[in-house]
Amino acid sequence: MISDDGVLQIELDNLENGEIIKHTLLLIKGHIRQKRQANKCREQQIYLQVKRGDATWELQLQSNISRTGQFKLLCDFGQLEVETANTRIPLQLKFSYCNIVRQCEILYETSAYCKTDYRLQSLYITCCNQQPTPSQVLENCEKINLNLRLVQCVYAEQLRSAGYDRSTYTLNSDCKIFETRLTCEEVWEQSEESLWQNFAKEILNSTTWGGEDKLKFVAFIGCTKYDGAAVAATGDFSYTNIRKHLKGHAALGGGGLALFGAAYLYAWPQRFDEINACFGSNKLVDLTQLPDDSNYRRTYGGVYATTLGAVVHEIGHTFDLGHTKDGVMGNGFDYINRVFTIDNLTENLPERVIQVPAPVLSTQTVAGPRVTQLKRTPNTFLEKYHEQKTNDSFYFTRNCVIILAHNKWFGYSHGPAAVQHTDSALIKYDSINGCVLSEAHGNPLCLIEVRSVDNSLVKYWYEPQSNQESDEIYKFHLPKEALQALEKHHYLFVLTRSGAAKRLCEH
Structure with a gap:
């Protein structure tokens, strides 16, 4: 839509009329085009109203406009999952900026409408001798629910940007509690490979989830423990030493399970309106109290970006993706913050080294390798500057996209x-x-x-x-x-x- 004087225009970069949206969080990217400097509009927000039939609905939004007029707007359609079921809903989106309006019509499909039986289930693992406070468990489960919806959005955007439909995995339900037969002490003594093996067996043999060959699982270990005092005593705040003093932790995916420790959830948002603030947080991590996995950014925002990117990476292994030299399945999962934010400074982070894979549980549930080890590299700031200036630096390589686009967990049937x-x-x-x-x-x-x-x-x-x-x-x-x-x-x-x-x- 162009203003009356032809000066102002709202352009949508990743949304067209008639598109079908199958996930609750939708990222909308676009530009405000202004052809003259005189009387330039300085508004810092773009507004969105949603009409469903005769009713106008105010969405929860996270929006930003950059200095160059780029905007990214994150919408939450989660309310529709509660209000309606088993339906496809026509929605009219009305974007407003200064004196101009842009409209776009889409179809939203609720998860109940989705016909696939292939789904992703999140679990919060508690130990048999653990007595966590109900409020802490609830808070962590809410963080997991929100951020798996955000990861769902990321996969959909990556496939769409690669020329496929906005396909993604379907969430089975909210996060469920899973009590392991292991004690906290037993969990703390095991390597992440052993933890993956044990929890994969328990989940597959459980009365609730056993035999569910159409479910994949994303699980978080609730008793992960960090000995910050021991780290402080050594004076060594490297990632290797932090990881050495982090017990009951994992970042490992493959087969039917992606497994993580819950130690880094402190940096994750619990509510939708906290997402942008968490990505942008420059609050320094107190390494004597909390572990750091931010690829040496040492900030809450860095921890959030790296650990959420690691979730995208490890879930990718459960969908048959291997490692790549570049992109999300290689050296690029630290940059997930750039998918949702604008006007980012160039980050010149250490490169990663791909480690040896975990032991094989069975031909059906293979624990794939992971990327966690870091190494310092020569200064490539100029390379990173040009790369990050032209794209989000967070992407799946072409071969990975092909695998995802043909995966039955992404609704593919042929x-x-x-x-x-x-x-x-x-x-x-x-x-x-x-x-x-x-x-x-x-x-x-x-x-x-x-x-x-x-x-x-x-x-x-x-x-x-x-x-x-x-x-x-x-x-x-x-x-x-x-x-x-x-x-x-x-x-x-x-x-x-x-x-x-x-x-x-x-x-």
């Missing part, structure tokens, strides 16, 4: 059910001819990755395509570099058009 249930068995590797095959009719190859056995780092990836758009690829001959990598501790991850995935050549 082809007859019979084909979908059997086609993973029909994905094969012909070692004699060095090619990957899909023997299921109507289910061609979609993506092939060569991953390291040590840390699931993607060394090469291929998107089989023909010169003719209508042609489908059922056989793909691996290039020479891929064949050489398979001889040196690498394996294949293969994805077909139906979303079936299989690992081949694992040693």
